[in-house]
Amino acid sequence: MKIGVLLSGCGVNDGSEIHETTLTLLHILKNGATPVCIAPNDMQMHTVDHLTGSEDTTNRNMMVEAARLARGDITPLSDISAQDLDALMVPGGFGAAKNLSNFAALEDKMSTTVRSDVASLIQGMHAAGKPMGFMCIAPASVAAPALFGKKIKLTIGSDEGTSGAITALGNIAVPSTVSEVVIDEAHNIASTPAYMLGENIADIELGIAKLTSWVCMAAHNVKAA
Amino acid sequence: MKIGVLLSGCGVNDGSEIHETTLTLLHILKNGATPVCIAPNDMQMHTVDHLTGSEDTTNRNMMVEAARLARGDITPLSDISAQDLDALMVPGGFGAAKNLSNFAALEDKMSTTVRSDVASLIQGMHAAGKPMGFMCIAPASVAAPALFGKKIKLTIGSDEGTSGAITALGNIAVPSTVSEVVIDEAHNIASTPAYMLGENIADIELGIAKLTSWVCMAAHNVKAA
Numbered sequence: 001m002k003i004g005v006l007l008s009g010c011g012v013n014d015g016s017e018i019h020e021t022t023l024t025l026l027h028i029l030k031n032g033a034t035p036v037c038i039a040p041n042d043m044q045m046h047t048v049d050h051l052t053g054s055e056d057t058t059n060r061n062m063m064v065e066a067a068r069l070a071r072g073d074i075t076p077l078s079d080i081s082a083q084d085l086d087a088l089m090v091p092g093g094f095g096a097a098k099n100l101s102n103f104a105a106l107e108d109k110m111s112t113t114v115r116s117d118v119a120s121l122i123q124g125m126h127a128a129g130k131p132m133g134f135m136c137i138a139p140a141s142v143a144a145p146a147l148f149g150k151k152i153k154l155t156i157g158s159d160e161g162t163s164g165a166i167t168a169l170g171n172i173a174v175p176s177t178v179s180e181v182v183i184d185e186a187h188n189i190a191s192t193p194a195y196m197l198g199e200n201i202a203d204i205e206l207g208i209a210k211l212t213s214w215v216c217m218a219a220h221n222v223k224a225a
Numbered sequence: 226m227k228i229g230v231l232l233s234g235c236g237v238n239d240g241s242e243i244h245e246t247t248l249t250l251l252h253i254l255k256n257g258a259t260p261v262c263i264a265p266n267d268m269q270m271h272t273v274d275h276l277t278g279s280e281d282t283t284n285r286n287m288m289v290e291a292a293r294l295a296r297g298d299i300t301p302l303s304d305i306s307a308q309d310l311d312a313l314m315v316p317g318g319f320g321a322a323k324n325l326s327n328f329a330a331l332e333d334k335m336s337t338t339v340r341s342d343v344a345s346l347i348q349g350m351h352a353a354g355k356p357m358g359f360m361c362i363a364p365a366s367v368a369a370p371a372l373f374g375k376k377i378k379l380t381i382g383s384d385e386g387t388s389g390a391i392t393a394l395g396n397i398a399v400p401s402t403v404s405e406v407v408i409d410e411a412h413n414i415a416s417t418p419a420y421m422l423g424e425n426i427a428d429i430e431l432g433i434a435k436l437t438s439w440v441c442m443a444a445h446n447v448k449a450a
Contacts, residue, residue, distance in 0.1 A: 010235065010236070010243075010293065011235070011293035012293070012296050012297075013297075018235075018243060018247060018293060018294055018296075019247050019250070019251075019296075022243060022244050022247040022248070022426065023247070023251075025244070025425075025426050026244075026248075026426045026427060026430065029425055029426060029427035030427055049289055049292075050289065050290075050292035050293045050295075050296070050297050051288060051289045051292040051297065051299065053297070058283070063276060064274055064275065064276045065275075067274075067275035067276040068235065068236035068237070068243060068275045069243055070275075071237050071243075071244075071275070072237075072238075072275050072276065072278070074276065200250075200254055201247065201250050201251045201254060202251060202254035202255055205251065
């Protein structure tokens, strides 16, 4: 069973959150499935010095940086479609909100748009009834504006502004704790707050473990049906 | 209890291995201790494109890149001495052999030298009787040439060339599997092969979990003595 892991760089401030991604890969393997790391072959919105928080003068490529997380084993998003995967997971990190969509850059979150290649994959997965799991900021920035054409139940934890954006984008924001997963059974989509609420990597593990188990089990159910 | 985690960048080919480092941080917290991420504030030997394997024309700073793994919470090695820590762990990745020592760059491993600031910390920890844990290539590149003045039992798994270097550098190379930890009780030093043998992150977790538990327990014993 192939579980896509959609990445957007390598680092919390400008790419995919490293701990969230690593735990996702670990728990996919523990569920007996195979992770397929994917990233757009395109530049990040910007690159951030993670020591100072300041913006670098040179930028980096999402797929090249995500290859660090994947130990080189990464596939360009342009080479992947929904039929290649049994499920899709999207870790957080600001890359989800800066590179995969324009959520972070906008004052008015109602105007959020997702990269067209990312929207195509998510809509393709949804149309095929395949499960998806989103963590941290990814539910608001990537899932909520992905134009499912119906209200999806999503969580980013307890942050009111971000929950408001999920609602404004036509979905249902469900409050949760860091160890909980919010599951929209009808639409085969689940989410967990991870570092939207967690203080450290031990805090976020249980939610990511539950999310990954649910995604793998749901993918199994789709295959068995 | 403070467990130092000595980093050398962020990525298997030019810095600290991401999965090994993330699992180390996770298991330190699971053992009730606090990880203290540390890196030299200095340039890497070089920077490698993890997609193509080729060398980048611009280089990166070890501490700035390691800050990605530490979510910004990193201390310069120059600000740390053995008295600040209860134990020290060193993940692998080529950074351990390229940046913390010159092991990777040398034909003749007998000439291996460790950065003086790294050697000072390791020798200081050893002199204070505090435990240390090394994984992947770090036992050969950082621990073996660290001039303990005595033979230390270390493992890098089963690779004959690297085991030969450990022996040539005056230590004892003990073969092991990926899920095993080799412990030198007399010198309070342990090691595990991690990605020297592991195929994926699920393979390496047990060895790193065991190593981290041993380090934390040994640090507790030193404090209690």
